[in-house]
Amino acid sequence: MIRSAALCGGLWRCLRARYAAQARMDVSSFKGRSVLVAPGMSDARVPPKARAIDALPSRALHVCDVCSAGAFPLEQKMKLQGKIALVTGSDSGIGKAIATLFAQEGADVAVIYHTDENGAKDTATRVEEVGRRALILRGDVGDSASVASCFKEAVARLGGLSILVNCAGIGAGGAEVAEIEDAQVEQVLRTDLLGPLFCCREFVRLRRISGGGGRIVTISSVAQHLPTPESAPYGMAKAGLGSLTRSLSREVAEDRINVNNIAPGLIQTPMTQGRLDDPEAREQSLSRIPWHRAGQPEEIARLALFLASDYGDYVTGQTWTIDGGLSMQWGGA
Known part of the structure; x- marks a missing residue:
């Protein structure tokens, strides 16, 4: 049975490395394209190379006898x-998942990271495995000069940006308001609130020079809706992102220019992995979620893809909560 899928990962690498390098077939048309994948269609009697068979009228299904799958390029866009997207915090977690999916859907991506260079690579x-361009840039979103530099270099090397995803952020827990230090407050608010503001400012300026249009998607948290004891600056920053979205x-x-905000609940990322690895903390967290599981970055x-694409054209100024029902419960995040 043939199923629909995105041509990325195994089949694309197999076709590119094994066949294109040997000039046995032209796989350039597969880059960044949707395909139909039919597993288990190899034939041991066929020589080890890709072969074309008639799958549908006037179409050819390219079958790989190494990974036992077939790829059929579709004409759909x-x-x-x-598009060209700049995704902050795309070295891990939600940002990495967004950058990857955007590339699979045809976008070139500026990968912005702060400390995790290996994650950014x-x-x-x-991104490059699906035939799109990737640009790695180190930047501190809490520093307006660093933000401006990242945008300038991204435009110079990739071209005009049409999508901004604000995903960079840090957590801040373990201290009550009466005990928290000034430096911690400053770091959280500068990264989680001012950072997206600085990025939005640069993006809007660029889009106006280009004649308008564009998409801004900011990743906040259900903490913008719920009380966050011992993490007040984090909740303040995330609530501020909801306000920024509405005003901007x-x-x-x-x-x-569409501006929207996503408020995730508990998502399995490096930032939350410690809590999920601790049996007691995990049980306590999942007991508050009607879906009884953590969400996945994908x-x-x-x-984010919906909001960044033409499908979301009539949506702006909104916060989208995706939390397995957490915010429908009483209590903190």
């Missing part, structure tokens, strides 16, 4: 074909 590899969406409506990425 990818959701982000020809891994994201860039994932009105300011740039005439520019036809689930957030799919919503």
Whole structure:
């Protein structure tokens, strides 16, 4: 049975490395394209190379006898074909998942990281494996000069940006308001609140120079809705992102720039892995979630894709909560 899938990972690497390098077939048309994949269609009697068979009228299904799958290029346009996205915090977690999915849907991606260079390189590899361009840039979103430099270099090397995803952020827990230090407050608010503001400012300026249009997607947290005891600065910052989304969406409506915000609940990322690895903490967290599980970064990425694509054109100024029902419960995040 033939199923629909995105041509990435195993089959693409197999076709590129084994066949394109040996000039046995042209796989350039597969880059960044949707395909139909049919597992288990290899034939041991066929020589070790790709072969074309008639799968549908006037179409050819290229079958690989190494990974036992077939790839059939479709004519449909990818959701982000020809777009260029800048994704902060894309070295891990939700940001990595968003950058990867955007590339699979046709976008080139500027991968912005702060400290995890290896994570950024891994994201860039994932982007390039599906035939898109990746640019790795180190930047501190809490520093407006660093933000401006990242945007300038991204435009110079990739071209005009059409999508901004604000995903960089840090956590801040373990201290009550009466005990928290100034430095910790400053770091959280500068990274989690001012960082997205600085990025939005640069993006809007660039889009206005280009004649308008564009998408801004910010990743906040259900902490913007719920009490966050011993993590007040974090909750303040995330609530501020909801306000920024509403205000900015009105300011740039005439520019036809969509501005939306995603508020995830408990998502399995490096930031939350410690809590999920601790049996007692995990049970306590999952007991508050009606779905009784942590979300996956890819689930957030799919919503971000909708908001960044033409499918979300009539949506702006909104916060989208995706939390397995957590915010429907009483209590903190």
